[in-house]
Amino acid sequence: xxxxxxFSWALLGILTLTAHAADAINIGEFASLTGGTASFxxxxxxxxxxxxxxxxxxxxxxxxxxxxxxxxxxxxxGEPSSILQKLINNDHVVAIxxxxxxxxxxxxxxxxxxxxxxxxxPGSTNPKVxxxxxxxxxxxFLDEFQGKITARYSLDTLHAKTAAILxxxxxxxxxxxxxxxxxxxxTGGGKIVSEKSYSSGDKDFxxxxxxxxxxxxxxxxxxxxxxxxxxxxxxxxxxxxxSPMIGGDGWDSPDLVxxxxxALEGNFFSNHFTPxxxxxxxxxxVAKYQAKYGDIPDAxxxxxxxxxxxxxDAIRRAGSTGGPALxxxxxxxxxxxxxTGTITINAQRNADKSAVIIGIREKQFVxxxxxxx
Amino acid sequence: MxxxxxxLLNGLSLGSLYALIALGYTMxxxxxxxxxxxxxxVFMIGAFTGYYCAGWLLPLFGVDHVGFGLIGIVLAxxxxxxxxxxxxxxxxxxxxxxxxxxxxxxxxxxxxxxxxYGGQFTFGPDPKAFLDKAPDAIRDxxxxxxxxxxxxxxxILSPLQLMTFAxxxxxxxxxxxxxxxxxxxxxxxxxxxNPTAAALMGVNNDTVISFTFALGSALAGASGIxxxxxxxxxxxxxxxxxxxxxxxxxxxxxxxxxxxAALGGIxxxxxxxxxxxxxxxxxxxxxxxxxxILILLFRPSGILGRKxxxxx
Numbered sequence: 283x284x285x286x287x288x289f290s291w292a293l294l295g296i297l298t299l300t301a302h303a304a305d306a307i308n309i310g311e312f313a314s315l316t317g318g319t320a321s322f323x324x325x326x327x328x329x330x331x332x333x334x335x336x337x338x339x340x341x342x343x344x345x346x347x348x349x350x351x352x353x354x355x356x357x358x359x360g361e362p363s364s365i366l367q368k369l370i371n372n373d374h375v376v377a378i379x380x381x382x383x384x385x386x387x388x389x390x391x392x393x394x395x396x397x398x399x400x401x402x403x404p405g406s407t408n409p410k411v412x413x414x415x416x417x418x419x420x421x422x423f424l425d426e427f428q429g430k431i432t433a434r435y436s437l438d439t440l441h442a443k444t445a446a447i448l449x450x451x452x453x454x455x456x457x458x459x460x461x462x463x464x465x466x467x468x469t470g471g472g473k474i475v476s477e478k479s480y481s482s483g484d485k486d487f488x489x490x491x492x493x494x495x496x497x498x499x500x501x502x503x504x505x506x507x508x509x510x511x512x513x514x515x516x517x518x519x520x521x522x523x524x525s526p527m528i529g530g531d532g533w534d535s536p537d538l539v540x541x542x543x544x545a546l547e548g549n550f551f552s553n554h555f556t557p558x559x560x561x562x563x564x565x566x567x568v569a570k571y572q573a574k575y576g577d578i579p580d581a582x583x584x585x586x587x588x589x590x591x592x593x594x595d596a597i598r599r600a601g602s603t604g605g606p607a608l609x610x611x612x613x614x615x616x617x618x619x620x621x622t623g624t625i626t627i628n629a630q631r632n633a634d635k636s637a638v639i640i641g642i643r644e645k646q647f648v649x650x651x652x653x654x655x
Numbered sequence: 656m657x658x659x660x661x662x663l664l665n666g667l668s669l670g671s672l673y674a675l676i677a678l679g680y681t682m683x684x685x686x687x688x689x690x691x692x693x694x695x696x697v698f699m700i701g702a703f704t705g706y707y708c709a710g711w712l713l714p715l716f717g718v719d720h721v722g723f724g725l726i727g728i729v730l731a732x733x734x735x736x737x738x739x740x741x742x743x744x745x746x747x748x749x750x751x752x753x754x755x756x757x758x759x760x761x762x763x764x765x766x767x768x769x770x771x772y773g774g775q776f777t778f779g780p781d782p783k784a785f786l787d788k789a790p791d792a793i794r795d796x797x798x799x800x801x802x803x804x805x806x807x808x809x810x811i812l813s814p815l816q817l818m819t820f821a822x823x824x825x826x827x828x829x830x831x832x833x834x835x836x837x838x839x840x841x842x843x844x845x846x847x848x849n850p851t852a853a854a855l856m857g858v859n860n861d862t863v864i865s866f867t868f869a870l871g872s873a874l875a876g877a878s879g880i881x882x883x884x885x886x887x888x889x890x891x892x893x894x895x896x897x898x899x900x901x902x903x904x905x906x907x908x909x910x911x912x913x914x915x916a917a918l919g920g921i922x923x924x925x926x927x928x929x930x931x932x933x934x935x936x937x938x939x940x941x942x943x944x945x946x947x948i949l950i951l952l953f954r955p956s957g958i959l960g961r962k963x964x965x966x967x
Contacts, residue, residue: 316780320780478936481937485886485888486885486886488668488928488931489928489932492661492662509782512888513887516798519801519802520813520815521803521811522802537784541782541784541887544798
């Protein structure tokens with residue numbers, strides 16, 4: 283009897299192993315499909331899925347189809363840890379795509395690093411993310427760059443001499459970007475006249491904005507996420523503040539204007555991508571995305587798309603899906619033609635890319651400048 | 656001075672929203688000696704009622720009479736929430752009225768969770784723009800109502816804020832009228848004093864209690880709309896924090912005491928605003944709840960509450 287049960291367990295084990303050795307390559311994705319930054323996760327997931335579908339339609343990678351396993355972290359801290367454990371230990375993914383929000387990438391990265399599973403963040407801009415370890419990569423620019431260009435734009439184009447900063451203290455993205463803006467604005471000759479803060483999830487910013495108003499800044503830097511930026515814009519106009527607001531890529535969402543409406547008129551933010559670019563690469567991507575989903579892709583969608591394509595390309599170059607080999611191939615990515623620009627992964631595992639400044643006019647996003655690194 | 660006045664106005668705006676919700680908490684406690692933790696979620700349902708009504712109700716009044724359209728939405732939300740409140744009472748609380756209060760408390764938490772996660776399932780968990788369903792012209796007009804009036808110098812006051820104050824005062828006045836001048840109000844006060852004696856005097860406890868819930872929930876519904884007009888991003892969990900803060904406000908003013916709830920709400924709004932403007936702005940919520948602890952430690956009957964001696 284005991285030998286029989288041993289044999290059946292052995293059989294089960296062999297079957298499981300062979301099932302794993304069969305075709306698909308499992309790729310894990312963690313994104314905020316719901317919650318306060320839902321549009322980030324939904325966009326990046328749609329872009330990623332589009333890329334995966336295209337790759338599989340062309341025969342997959344190394345003759346095997348890619349299987350995307352997506353988990354929703356609900357825009358909540360604490361979720362990424364359990365999600366990454368599940369993806370790595372239960373689903374045996376060879377690599378992880380995610381996240382957009384730097385705080386959540388920072389939470390998940392140590393787990394990927396310790397398991398030697400490469401992680402590519404499509405859109406986290408806080409420098410600390412790739413500093414976690416050599417298995418963590420990103421395909422977007424850093425907040426050091428974003429802070430610099432937003433400060434430059436404020437000083438040179440908006441002719442601002444004074445600025446106020448309104449930071450989201452709950453998000454690493456926001457606090458990091460605020461620091462870089464402050465550094466560059468002051469070294470560029472400007473003066474920070476007020477620094478106030480709020481938390482993600484807050485609804486009322488009138489207290490902080492009234493204080494900012496009395497400091498009379500020429501421009502207000504709001505490095506937050508769209509769900510708070512929209513009410514901030516509304517309340518600043520309600521308080522009679524006339525100065526323009528400028529922010530970072532955390533503003534990029536269709537919900538920004540849906541919630542904020544006309545209050546956003548005349549404000550600016552820096553971004554990775556604009557769907558209105560006339561290059562054939564962008565044009566084709568926008569057409570494909572629209573055909574599949576019915577709406578126009580935003581920066582997060584484009585970054586999601588590029589992250590999946592770069593990962594597939596790296597698997598191809600590595601010739602295998604093992605952690606160390608894949609890691610090396612990702613690190614060696616050079617001049618990859620992405621829809622968000624030409625992507626080369628540098629020694630710090632970041633990408634040196636140009637950015638666009640978007641102006642909001644008549645509730646539309648309009649490209650007003652391109653900033654090179 | 657204008658600066659201080661401005662912060663005062665901001666605080667009053669916020670405070671009146673808390674006051675409306677706090678009134679519901681305090682009425683139910685006054686009559687039933689029971690904290691209805693689902694109250695904050697009734698507030699959320701009010702906001703969502705407005706979200707779904709806006710699409711067809713506002714265009715009926717058009718862009719030029721958008722003020723009347725907004726009042727229409729407030730009334731619609733009040734109606735839906737009143738019915739919801741009566742339903743909750745009948746299904747979840749009435750069967751447990753003779754049981755220990757702890758059981759009702761736990762049930763209330765259950766109802767709260769049901770509304771929140773049921774809402775997430777029904778409406779979707781993501782934040783929505785409050786007037787998303789209304790035509791653009793009307794949305795812009797409503798947003799304009801939030802812009803400051805001219806001719807006030809440095810002081811910022813918008814038609815929306817005035818409307819919030821006016822509706823809050825009107826509802827407060829109506830409530831005081833009902834409680835002080837009508838037979839139903841007399842019955843409510845009787846039950847609050849001694850339910851058994853009231854029943855012996857011919858009061859139909861069940862009807863009056865349902866009516867109390869309807870009233871309190873209607874106020875929460877109105878507050879939901881006014882809140883969503885000022886802070887246009889709504890989601891199924893939006894009732895959590897305002898609900899708890901309104902509870903703190905009710906305790907601050909004296910739970911069971913109607914003017915106390917209004918006072919507590921205003922006070923809390925003011926404190927929250929002044930802390931938010933100071934260097935301690937990130938500790939704003941921590942300070943709000945710190946107040947709850949302090950009040951319960953040093954003056955549990957609240958500012959306007961009377962010390963209730965334990966009758967043994």
